[in-house]
Amino acid sequence: MTGPSSPLPPASAGAPPLRDRLGRPPGVLRLSLTARCNLACPYCCPDAQDPPQLLTLEERVLLVSEAAALGFRTLRLTGGEPLLHPGVEALVAALRPLREAAGATRLEAIALTTNGLLLTAERSQRLRQAGLDRLTVSLDGTDGASVARMGGLRGGSAAGDRALATILAALDHAQSAGFDPAEGALKLNAVITRGRNDDQLLPLAALARQRGIELRLIEYMDVGNRNGWAPEQVLPAQEMVQRIGERWPLEPVGRSAHGTAARWRYRDGGGSGGPGGSHLAVVASISAPFCGDCNRLRVTADGVAYSCLFAAAGLDLKPWLRPGPDPAGLGAALSGQWRARRDRYSEERQEQTLEGAQRPHAEMAYLGG
Ligand code: SAM
Numbered sequence: 001m002t003g004p005s006s007p008l009p010p011a012s013a014g015a016p017p018l019r020d021r022l023g024r025p026p027g028v029l030r031l032s033l034t035a036r037c038n039l040a041c042p043y044c045c046p047d048a049q050d051p052p053q054l055l056t057l058e059e060r061v062l063l064v065s066e067a068a069a070l071g072f073r074t075l076r077l078t079g080g081e082p083l084l085h086p087g088v089e090a091l092v093a094a095l096r097p098l099r100e101a102a103g104a105t106r107l108e109a110i111a112l113t114t115n116g117l118l119l120t121a122e123r124s125q126r127l128r129q130a131g132l133d134r135l136t137v138s139l140d141g142t143d144g145a146s147v148a149r150m151g152g153l154r155g156g157s158a159a160g161d162r163a164l165a166t167i168l169a170a171l172d173h174a175q176s177a178g179f180d181p182a183e184g185a186l187k188l189n190a191v192i193t194r195g196r197n198d199d200q201l202l203p204l205a206a207l208a209r210q211r212g213i214e215l216r217l218i219e220y221m222d223v224g225n226r227n228g229w230a231p232e233q234v235l236p237a238q239e240m241v242q243r244i245g246e247r248w249p250l251e252p253v254g255r256s257a258h259g260t261a262a263r264w265r266y267r268d269g270g271g272s273g274g275p276g277g278s279h280l281a282v283v284a285s286i287s288a289p290f291c292g293d294c295n296r297l298r299v300t301a302d303g304v305a306y307s308c309l310f311a312a313a314g315l316d317l318k319p320w321l322r323p324g325p326d327p328a329g330l331g332a333a334l335s336g337q338w339r340a341r342r343d344r345y346s347e348e349r350q351e352q353t354l355e356g357a358q359r360p361h362a363e364m365a366y367l368g369g
Helices: 057-070 088-094 096-100 121-130 144-151 156-176 198-211 237-247 327-340 345-351
Strands: 028-032 074-078 109-114 134-138 186-192 214-219 250-254 262-266 280-283 296-299 304-306
Touching: 028 057, 057 074, 057 088, 057 096, 057 327, 074 088, 088 096, 088 121, 121 156, 134 156, 144 156, 156 186, 186 198, 198 214, 198 237, 214 237, 237 250, 237 262, 237 280, 296 327
Parallel strands: 028 074, 028 296, 074 109, 109 134, 134 186, 186 214, 214 280
Antiparallel strands: 250 262, 262 280, 296 304
């Protein structure tokens, strides 16, 4: 889907709230700042180069402000590796008026997902001062060999040890800068693949418990076309919970509306307080999909909007951004795309109603997870 032919008019004051064809409201805008990454995780397969025509800071601010006016209340900055982009802090600062706005155009939170390799003490402080609310740091193992394997690092476990030390220091820097894990402002993400790093489950849980950080365990997903995904490589969330629960007994907290993660609490009180007392979270998009209340829209670094992580095609928003901005047209394009949305890929995969589960998807590095 490309071009400025928006199928439906924009939502306006007094109009019914924006809903897609399955009745789902908008909520989270995931904005990729770059498709490039400083890791080469084999489950993600990022690019070495960005696509041409990256959006400018002004274009991103306009996009976020139109999205906020439609009901996207949370912005998550992602990539590729978003901290490779030198303008992250400037973007977060430029969005401050939207964070401070009253009423229906207000952006309630800005979050960022990073592998932590560039999260120095200074960068953490700059991000916090600019107005970043939450940080999620991705880490798939607690020893050099696992980190190197999962991060696609050349140089084996020595390279992995160095990366691990940098990422652990990044967690300290983030916390010192004010990203408080007990407030849910600092979390850890780990993708678990069977046979590749499932031996890291308990060490990762121990690390997160020791640091009081919520650990979010993500099932390996069939995103993109490059990672050679196969169902037998998926470790189902239920098994992750069972294995960790055998060591540290767990009780369910539940899944918040529109959330991706089912949350658990350690019975011994270990780990993070977190909002709602969550200590461990599992994202079961393969074994227990949650398309039914998905409220996420993804926009690539070059301004193509995808209404599903598993979509094959998106809507190019640049015609409403260039050569000059057309805010009303952009708002209409976004609301039209949302109203037309009926994606529920993960549920269809599970129901096996897909014509071939291996249909083409856009790559993870473009969509940013
Ligand atoms: N570079 C940043 C990072 O490492 O967090 C942001 C982008 S990355 C694509 C966002 C998240 O997607 C990371 O937590 C990553 O582990 C996860 N991810 C990437 N490919 C995945 C896959 N095939 N299945 C599940 N999660 C995946």
